[in-house]
Amino acid sequence: MLVSGREILQAARNGGYAVGAFNLNNMEILQAIVEAAEEERSPVIIQASQGALKYAGIEYIAGLARIAAEKATVPVALNLDHGTSFSQVVQCIRHGFTAVMIDGSKLPFEENIAIVQKVVEVAHPNNVSVEAELGKIGGVEDDIVVSDREATFTDPDEAAEFAERTKCDALAIAIGTAHGLYKGEPKLDFERLREIREKTDVPLVLHGASGVPDHAIAIARQYVSKINIDTELRVAFSKAIVDHLKEHPNEIDPRRVLGPAKAAMKEVARAKMRLFGSAGKA
Ligand code: G3H
Ligand code: ZN
Secondary structure: OOOOHHHHHHHHHEEEEEEEEEEEOHHHHHHHHHHHHHHOOOEEEEEEEEHHHHHHHHHHHHHHHHHHHHHHOOOOEEEEEEEOOOOOOHHHOOOOOOOEOOOOOOOOOOHHHHHHHHHHHHHHHHOOOOEEEOOOOOOEEOOEEEEOOOOEEEHHHHHHHHHHHOOOOOOEOOOEEEEEOOOOOOOHHHHHHHHHHHHHOEEEEEEEOOOHHHHHHHOOOOOOEEEEEHHHHHHHHHHHHHHHHHHOOOOOOHHHHHHHHHHHHHHHHHHHHHHHOOOOOO
């Protein structure tokens, strides 16, 4: 069933677990994520990045997601990932998204607050939850590039003030993760995470969680309510396609190529749901 992002985030915050937010780009990826949630009896957030909206178009993304969510027997929210403007948020709400992220992390503090307040004003009456970002998460996701030099960690006092003034439903924080593949093992600033958690009640979001080792996720999930995974799903999907075509170089049926890719991706999503603690919570 399609539900508001707030419902999923609040249940996770109260239940002391994190829900996975996985990026969709096409039907097979969407099915892999939602089937994983069904099989793990887990709530799930499916989300569309800027790249996904460009690739598939908002009508296809919203239409596919609505069908998948309506068929599902577990709670599913559809989220705009790293929304870039107020008008994009409005467009997503019109298309039935139940959650939006407005990424004002590159803006000065007061301007970030102002854009989030504006989004909250339009989203909340439509029962759409709002995620904001404070601090800058490094790495590359589609068109969004943040160099190591530009990346800045979230200040706990600012986070508390930000959540209070914006009334956002979720806050993405920067504590050492980055989008895309890591070169070495990422070192997360758990001290900072604990401090942010102590200073505000708002559900926290960990972006760039692909490649973060399980032991670090096991700690993080005690403090955050939403964990974003994209790269690891892409890797599983693409690797399965390459492997299949290596074994069957004359394959001409796309279903026989994409079927194993979907299955491989589903296994990664299922493992994440167990790791995050959301399995069995739906
Ligand atoms: O917003 C999406 C995520 O933060 C995904 O990051 O590709 O590093 O898993 P990732
Ligand atoms: Zn992200």
